[in-house]
Amino acid sequence: MVLRWGIIGTGRIAGVFAEDLLTTPSGSLDAVASRSRENAEKFAHRYHIQKAYASYPELLEDPEVDAVYISTPHPHHAEWAIRAAHAGKHILCEKPIGMNTQEAEQIIEAADTNGVFLMEAFMYRCHPQIQKMIDLIREGAIGQVRFIRATFSFTDDFDEEHRALDPALGGGGILDVGCYCTSVSRLIAGVATGQEIAEPIELTGEACIGKSSRVDEYAFAQVRFPGEILAHLATGVRLEMEDEVSVYGTGGRLFLPSPWLPGKEGRIPSIVLLRSGQQVPEIMRIDAPGQLYALEADVVAANIANRQASFPSMTWEDTLGNMRMLDRWLEAVGMSYPPS
Numbered sequence: 001m002v003l004r005w006g007i008i009g010t011g012r013i014a015g016v017f018a019e020d021l022l023t024t025p026s027g028s029l030d031a032v033a034s035r036s037r038e039n040a041e042k043f044a045h046r047y048h049i050q051k052a053y054a055s056y057p058e059l060l061e062d063p064e065v066d067a068v069y070i071s072t073p074h075p076h077h078a079e080w081a082i083r084a085a086h087a088g089k090h091i092l093c094e095k096p097i098g099m100n101t102q103e104a105e106q107i108i109e110a111a112d113t114n115g116v117f118l119m120e121a122f123m124y125r126c127h128p129q130i131q132k133m134i135d136l137i138r139e140g141a142i143g144q145v146r147f148i149r150a151t152f153s154f155t156d157d158f159d160e161e162h163r164a165l166d167p168a169l170g171g172g173g174i175l176d177v178g179c180y181c182t183s184v185s186r187l188i189a190g191v192a193t194g195q196e197i198a199e200p201i202e203l204t205g206e207a208c209i210g211k212s213s214r215v216d217e218y219a220f221a222q223v224r225f226p227g228e229i230l231a232h233l234a235t236g237v238r239l240e241m242e243d244e245v246s247v248y249g250t251g252g253r254l255f256l257p258s259p260w261l262p263g264k265e266g267r268i269p270s271i272v273l274l275r276s277g278q279q280v281p282e283i284m285r286i287d288a289p290g291q292l293y294a295l296e297a298d299v300v301a302a303n304i305a306n307r308q309a310s311f312p313s314m315t316w317e318d319t320l321g322n323m324r325m326l327d328r329w330l331e332a333v334g335m336s337y338p339p340s
């Protein structure tokens with residue numbers, strides 16, 4: 001069955017998702033909804049979409065839409081994901097799925113009650129590079145994992161109204177891209193201790209909260225996981241650091257040069273492995289069968305009957321654990337948001 005998709009919100013990532021969705025046979029892009037008719041029509045024209053709705057509820061009422069991709073700013077995820085679930089739509093919701101654990105629980109409950117599929121859109125988990133990293137750790141290629149370093153940050157010439165710098169739109173690094181670092185650290189620590197996901201025992205952190213933005217412009221966390229595994233996570237929306245996932249073990253180390261957006265804009269999916277005693281690292285290139293966001297749409301289509309994805313893509317339990325860790329990181333740095 002070809003999944004008939006509708007997109008909610010016409011911002012930056014909606015365009016990237018639309019472009020990739022058009023490349024996969026697992027789905028068709030049939031509808032888009034915006035708060036404005038003009039934006040809906042512009043977006044529909046650009047991506048050859050038949051139906052352009054001037055409000056989100058109109059798209060949810062369309063019986064010919066099977067699944068929705070929610071790409072609004074994070075404080076609006078819960079409302080539209082819950083409404084989509086009640087409308088019987090399968091849901092791919094952008095990360096973070098909500099502003100906090102409570103919202104995540106409400107969204108999952110709505111999906112569960114209404115019998116629809118739900119996944120938080122961590123696209124990097126759908127790329128074979130992550131499965132390869134898991135296999136290497138499980139095989140003991142770097143011995144016992146001791147330390148994880150994960151960084152995702154960016155900066156831009158944002159105007160002060162940009163969502164990344166606006167607390168009312170969920171601005172700040174920890175929620176925006178720190179969520180990738182928490183999610184990968186939980187996965188690595190989990191796999192390294194014979195499970196799929198591990199939860200942190202201790203977490204401390206620091207952030208610089210902007211005087212005018214009032215959001216965490218850059219931040220780090222120090223984490224202790226079970227199995228004597230430590231992690232350092234760094235993030236930011238006003239500081240460019242090198243994107244990185246590095247894993248250090250008793251028998252070597254591995255490094256993902258393009259951990260978050262493999263294959264996008266010239267980023268080469270690969271793992272650099274240096275076993276203890278080796279002078280020269282092995283560089284493994286891991287190409288995917290499709291575009292990054294198309295892989296994510298394929299995971300949705302393949303798992304509709306199960307209502308959630310399977311590891312290493314985001315399961316509901318994984319989403320809840322990740323939100324709990326984000327709550328802790330925000331609390332550790334004294335960052336809070338107005339009620340959404």
Ligand SMILES: NC(=O)c1ccc[n+]([C@@H]2O[C@H](COP(=O)([O-])OP(=O)(O)OC[C@H]3O[C@@H](n4cnc5c(N)ncnc54)[C@H](OP(=O)(O)O)[C@@H]3O)[C@@H](O)[C@H]2O)c1
Nearest residue numbers: 009010011012013014034035039071072073074094095096
């Ligand atoms: N997975 C990824 O690679 C990735 C990358 C970037 C962002 N994201 C996530 O995707 C979400 C959107 O990010 P983005 O960068 O695409 O944001 P964006 O460019 O600001 O677009 C957000 C869109 O949401 C809609 N919207 C609904 N209520 C809004 C409000 N009150 N204020 C502003 N816009 C509102 C707007 O569409 P209409 O005007 O058409 O209604 C807007 O264009 C975020 O949660 C972010 O974390 C994911």
